[in-house]
Amino acid sequence: MILLSFDIEEFDVPAVEYGMPFSFEEQMDTSIRGTRTILSVLKNKHIKATFFCTANFAIHAPKIVQQIVAEGHELASHGYYHSSFKNEDYKKSKTELERIGNTKIKGFRMARMMPVNYELMQQAGYTYDSSLNPTFIPGRYNHLTSPKTVFSNPYVTILPSSVTPLVRFPLFWLSFHNIPLKLFKWLSQRTLAKHGYLNIYFHPWEFVSLHDATYGLPFYFKNKSGDKMVQELGSFIDFFKSKDVEFNTISHFLKHRKVLT
Ligand SMILES: [Zn+2]
Structure with missing residues (x-):
């Protein structure tokens, strides 16, 4: 099974990481456009995925969040704001997303994969x-000493992002942009054969062209952004669908995992 996930958030990278004058409206506009594109790709390919959403994004774009749920995808939490996090945001973001999406939120992913508190997460x-x-x-x-595949601690189940079995080459958005698609597919195939599933994440803004200088982003970041990403993600999905690999949500995978292993 392949678990695609998308971290939908206000696009704070140009402002926070590259000091660009990039307003909140522009951040939202970029991510909303990208999310629409992702939804149409998933619809065309008839597959389900998981969307980790900030409460801040959902409050400013409730319709698209409701569309995500209505189209059968899983909604999960990506914190309250993308640029800051307080302990109370575990609960606050969940409450807000459940209200806007009218769905149960089970999963969490911290912005920028920063450290988390599992006990507070469970609470x-x-x-x-x-x-x-x-x-x-x-x-x-x-995190070279952390487990590579799904495991549990006393509080929650942890689903790491996929890395290759031996050298732990990360199979995620940034490598997707910077290695040939053929190689990404091959590494994915090997990892899938070894681990039995893949957990790969992207962001909406990758599906918008980021080549404009106003974003102020380095080459490795904007490489393949926009139409090229749409085309290559589509090709990635077609490749694995042709091999009868199922694409589904993280909750679906975790629920049926015991049967699979
Ligand atoms: Zn994020």
Whole structure:
């Protein structure tokens, strides 16, 4: 099974990480356009995915969040704001997303895959976390000793982002942009064969062209953004569908996991 997920959030990267004058309206506009594109790709391919959404995004774009739920995708929490986090945001974001989406929120993913508090997460009512990328990303985090596949602690189930079995090459948005699609497919196939599933995440703004200088982003970030991403994600989905691999939500996977293994 392949679990695609999308972190839908106010696009704060140009302002927060690259000091660009990029307003909240522009951040929302970019992410809303990208989310619409993702929804149409998923609809065309007849597959379901999981959307980790900030409460802030949902409050400012409730209709698209409701569309996500109506089209059968899973809604999960990506915190309250993308640029800051307080402990009370586990609960506050969940309450807000459940109100707007009119659905039960089970999963959590911290913005920028920052460290989490599993006990507080459980107290807020979550059953799973997907904030762990079990690899080394220079300047961000080093999780080379963490488990590579799904595991549980006393509080929640943890579904790490997929990495290849041996060298822990991360199969996520940034590598998708910067290695040939053929290689990404091959690495994904090997990892899927070994782990039995893949957990791969993207963001809406990747599906909008980020080549304009007003974004102020480096090449590795904007490479393949926009139409190229739409085309390559579509090709990735077609490739695995042709091999009878199922695409579904994280909750669906966790519920049926015991049967699969
Ligand atoms: Zn994020």
